Amino acid sequence: MLKRLVSTALVALVVLALLPAGGDAQAPGPIKIGVIQPLSGPVAASGNYVRMGAEIARDWINARGGVNGRRVELVIEDNKSDPKEAASAAEKLIVRDKVPAIMGAWGSSMTLAAMPKLEEYGVPMVVETSSAASVTKRGNPWVFRISPPSEMEALGLEQYVEKLGVKKADFLAVNTDWGRGSITAFGDMLRKKGVQVGAAEFMEQAATDMNAQLTKIKQTGGDTLFLTTAVEQITLVLKQGQEQRLARKIITTGGSSSPTQLIKQAGAAAEGSYHIVFFMPWFPEAMPDGRLARAFVDEWTKRGNPFEGLTEGFRGHDGVATIVEAVRLAGRDEPKAIQEALWKVSFTGVNGPIKFEKDGPAGKESGQSKPSIFIVQVRDGKVALPDFLKK
Amino acid sequence: MALGAVAAVTAPLWVANPYHLHVLIMAGIFTILALSLNLLLGYTGQLSLGHAAFFGIGAYTSALLALRLEWSFWLALPAAALASGLAGWAIGRLALKLRGAYFVLVTISFAGVISLVSINWMDLTNGPLGLPGVPPPALGPWTLRTKNAYWYLVLAGAALTYLVCHRLVTSRIGRALVALRENEPLAESVGIDGTRYLVLAAVVSAALAGLAGSLYAHYTRFVSPEVFLFSYTVTMVIMVIAGGQGTLAGPVVGALLFTVLPEALREAVAWQWQMLAYGVVLVLFVFFLPRGIVPTLAAWRRR
Amino acid sequence: MEQLLQHLVNGLVLGGTYALLGIGLTLIFGLMSVVNFAHGEFYTLGAYAAFAALAWAGLPFVAALLAAIAAGALLGALCERALLRPLRGHSIDTIMLVMIGVWIAMQNAELLAWGGVARSIPHPFPTAPLTLGPLNIAPLRLFVVLTAAALIGLAWLLIQKTRLGTAMRATFQDRDTAALMGVPIGRIHTITFAFGSALAAAAGALLGPVFLAYPSMGDLASLKAFSVVILGGLGNLAGATLGGLLLGVAEELGAGYVSSGYRDAVGFVAIILVLLFRPAGLFARAERIG
Secondary structure, eight states: OHHHHHHHHHHHHHHHHHSOOOOOOOOSOSEEEEEEEOOSSTTHHHHHHHHHHHHHHHHHHHHTTOBTTBOEEEEEEEOTTOHHHHHHHHHIIIIISOOSOEEOOSSHHHHHHHHHHHHHHTOOEEESSOOOGGGGTSOOTTEEEOSOOHHHHHHHHHTTHHHHTOSEEEEEEESSHHHHHHHHHHHHHHHHTTOEEEEEEEEOTTOOOOHHHHHHHHTTOOSEEEEESOHHHHHHHHHHHHHTTOOOEEEEOSSOOOHHHHHHHHGGGGTTOEEEESOOTTSGGGSTTHHHHHHHHHHHHHTTOOGGGHHHHHHHHHHHHHHHHHHHHHSSOOHHHHHHHHTTOEEEOSSSEEEEEEESSTTSOEEEEOOOOEEEEEETTEEEOOGGGOO | OHHHHHHHHTHHHHOOOHHHHHHHHHHHHHHHHHHHHHHHHHHHOOOOTTHHHHHHHHHHHHHHHHHHSOOOHHHHHHHHHHHHHHHHHHHHHHHTTTOHHHHHHHHHHHHHHHHHHHHHOHHHHOGGGOEEOOOOOEETTEEOOSHHHHHHHHHHHHHHHHHHHHHHHHSHHHHHHHHHHHOHHHHHHTTOOHHHHHHHHHHHHHHHHHHHHHHHHHHHOEEOGGGGOHHHHHHHHHHHHHHOTTSSHHHHHHHHHHHHHHHHHHHHSOHHHHHHHHHHHHHHHHHHOTTOHHHHHHHHHHO | OHHHHHHHHHHHHHHHHHHHHHHHHHHHHHHHOOOOTTHHHHHHHHHHHHHIIIIISOOOHHHHHHHHHHHHHHHHHHHIIIIITTTTTSOHHHHHHHHHHHHHHHHHHHHHHHOSSOBOOOOSSOSSOEEETTEEEOHHHHHHHHHHHHHHHHHHHHHHHSHHHHHHHHHHHOHHHHHHTTOOHHHHHHHHHHHHHHHHHHHHHHHHHHSOBOTTHHHHHHHHHHHHHHHHOTTOHHHHHHHHHHHHHHHHHIIIIIOGGGHHHHHHHHHHHHHHHOTTOTTOSSSOOO
């Protein structure tokens, strides 16, 4: 009997699910901003930090009375770390929720998959994390990126190559667009500076044992290892490097490395490593807008968000702040108006000045801001500025 | 049945919202995939857990032919089906001698290798960066850019798949397959060459999955190694078994339901709970409808 | 040469952990014909149980390991009684589908409960490696391999030398005859599933401190476990052990000398080759348990 009942209920569920939902009338209310992040799946931690940062931006703006007298509302979608889901989420946000602008979608392959939808419906997206060069080179005028592509990051490091004493470098990167792009960009920059480039090794995204790669790298006799992957794998590489007595200067790229989490989880194995970051929550006063950065760190801590998420979370704040600034300049929340206003945006976010320059094929350029890039070092179990940067 | 067909053909009229039409198009593509997997799983009892490989090979073949050699979609589509069919033939020849759990593992491993090739063979596949900018199909002077046009294209693909499957399972070949599934020694004793029929089923099944891959590539206009994700295969398996394997209507119902369910959960449940709810609903389905939706409904009607 | 030796040591240590993952699954797969997609989730459960016991309750390392094993066995038994037993007699595909559901639900429940951030599990071993000439091995890894070997030995004893083991082997060979001979099949199934899950949880508790604990860690573990089962042959404990070692060494050498991008391909290719030439597993005399 119970079985029959539940079966009937399940069939009813099928029927209900298949019925198209009724169209709900669009009432003039808050300004909606779509957010697409990986909230589940292997990179869920990062996506959730970006979401937390975005929520801080929203709450601050609403506490100041919103924008153009209207409140800001975030419509958050999970892309499950899957490009197909990213495209579906973009479609849902634009068509069903009628958001006039989106921030997303963390990984480059997710962003690239969502991009045709932006063109199809004419809705702008602020890209907060993706680093693949192709994002702004595809001639999609609805894309505005505030994160640095790998080439820009490599150029940011160029001035420090001598000071870091890099003579022969090896690479170990996650086997994704990001890892591969990073090896190319940093490899080119180092060769140009006359640095020898040795091994370029890869690891799968889910891999946990990197001893084979490390044993191989050990044989090249280099002095520096460039490491590009998510913080979990960096932790594992540092720990396993210690087990293998790999004596290398380690530089992590990509800005997602969260040195605080490394110190917590890799312990002594993290000692001495250098990290390229786009936000320095350990000394917010050293950021371009010290007061804003300080306030962001305080608010983040007050909410009980984990400190190690700050190096990722600021992206969410800056992305939402960029869109809201464009809405303010446009004076209304229509996609086309926001897109035009994004070209006029010029303000300082947590990372630093945000201002878009044209990138990509003429006539259909995407926007690319030039973010600030910093380098920090783990010393005595704390995050510090490297000696050569100390005044 | 007829009602469903009418509803499908007129869908653009009553589905005003392009987002819902997008969900329907994805459901159509997955219908093709579920039908193709069902050919193997439902009619031969052999489970291919590497079906995403055939889907991905189709998607990549079609995208590469269109991008690198500027082939028209109408040529790239059959070429994609052909390439996947060839892969299906190779795997069938190699693995169907073994069957059962071993076939499952050969297909998983095959998909794993192909996926790694797509990530690492940068020159051909552009590696993890994927292939953006796959052109939409063109028909004479028109390009099928709109959702409505694409819906009819996918619908035609699904109808073709359904007809192929229907034709196959009601023919002598289909009866041979079922005979093999039910009692192989008996079937072989009356002169049915087991491996040959199973390979044939594998080729057709893979080719149809390749067709779906091509339709997917030209719809999303972006192909990346994620098309080989194990979760795609799992989704297809869920659709076939929950819908009712060994029936033709089962995979269609399953595909429709399990494309719509995650989207419905997006609406109904906060994102933290969506995947958890999905898993629980799945367990409940198996628990209360273990034979699948369509066979259970059919049994009720007979009573 | 030094590099080769280090690769071999790495491979054997890694392979030992694969073997531990594989033996639990080979019992479940072989004896119950359950394609257990949730196996890796019990591995994850073990890792988090160990984390809770060590970092929160402050238990010693061995107690944490036991706690993880208990948690795995308990949840495994529960899962078998609540889901698998009522579905017994249904096709292998139906049961696989239910395990897929359990896999998705468990993984996302873990994500909800623990968050997506990876946890580092504390352990009492020194981090500096033991050095033997040119070779390095971390004390923790050595401990893991030795414990894994001990657990595998215990499992073997249980199956070969006890009445329960005899009943399990009888069920594996011929379920119906065993039932006729008075073997309580239902109970044997519950015990087998609990035991297999407990071994997976033990692997999680042992490997959690070597690596990290995070919600999706079980996916890779399931994949490796399935590979090991096939390499070794269904229900073959010794086969799974050797298969695990072989897989570990093959991956390590593949990554070291061929291409690190194709590291996981080595395992897949090995499986395809083994299935084509030795379909009953590398070490099978005939299909049997033990």
